[in-house]
Amino acid sequence: MENKIYEMAKDFERRFPGTISWRLKSHAKLASELINGDEEILYAFACQKDPNSFNIFSTFIFVVTDKRIVLAQKRLFYGYFYYSITPDMFNDLTLSVGLIWGKAIIDTVKEQVYLSNLSRGAIKEIETVLTKYMIQKKRQLELGDESTTKDVESMENELKEISKNGEL
Numbered sequence: 210m211e212n213k214i215y216e217m218a219k220d221f222e223r224r225f226p227g228t229i230s231w232r233l234k235s236h237a238k239l240a241s242e243l244i245n246g247d248e249e250i251l252y253a254f255a256c257q258k259d260p261n262s263f264n265i266f267s268t269f270i271f272v273v274t275d276k277r278i279v280l281a282q283k284r285l286f287y288g289y290f291y292y293s294i295t296p297d298m299f300n301d302l303t304l305s306v307g308l309i310w311g312k313a314i315i316d317t318v319k320e321q322v323y324l325s326n327l328s329r330g331a332i333k334e335i336e337t338v339l340t341k342y343m344i345q346k347k348r349q350l351e352l353g354d355e356s357t358t359k360d361v362e363s364m365e366n367e368l369k370e371i372s373k374n375g376e377l
Contacts, residue, residue, distance in 0.1 A: 226328065227329065233270070247276075269281060273368065306329050
């Protein structure tokens with residue numbers, strides 16, 4: 210699982226080279242340890258988790274699974290930071306694009322999560338992935354068992370395809 214997260218993050222960096230990130234392997238390894246065995250990884254990328262674009266040393270791995278969103282950062286010497294956003298906690302998504310980088314702000318019930326120093330081109334793909342994911346998950350929460358397995362599988366396959374080849 211570690212390699213899958215790392216490869217997805219590296220693919221993201223190749224598609225959007227302006228994104229700033231450091232120590233991807235250690236962050237990916239931590240994320241893989243924190244993701245449950247019954248979760249399937251749909252999309253992953255690296256970003257800075259900080260509202261300030263000048264802080265370029267707060268790299269996190271952002272992983273979308275079939276059950277939740279996970280953000281993980283392995284600290285340099287000891288310990289780690291870990292955030293989990295479940296679909297019921299998600300409120301809104303705000304995007305901003307500046308001269309050099311873009312920023313995504315995920316509004317949850319408890320706080321706002323800032324993803325900064327993203328390549329300007331990456332913002333549209335991140336918006337597509339997060340919007341599709343959250344609409345489907347919110348629909349599942351509202352409908353319960355009535356949501357079709359086919360719709361869920363279609364959304365998951367679409368996110369995996371975007372992760373591999375980018376948004377078309």
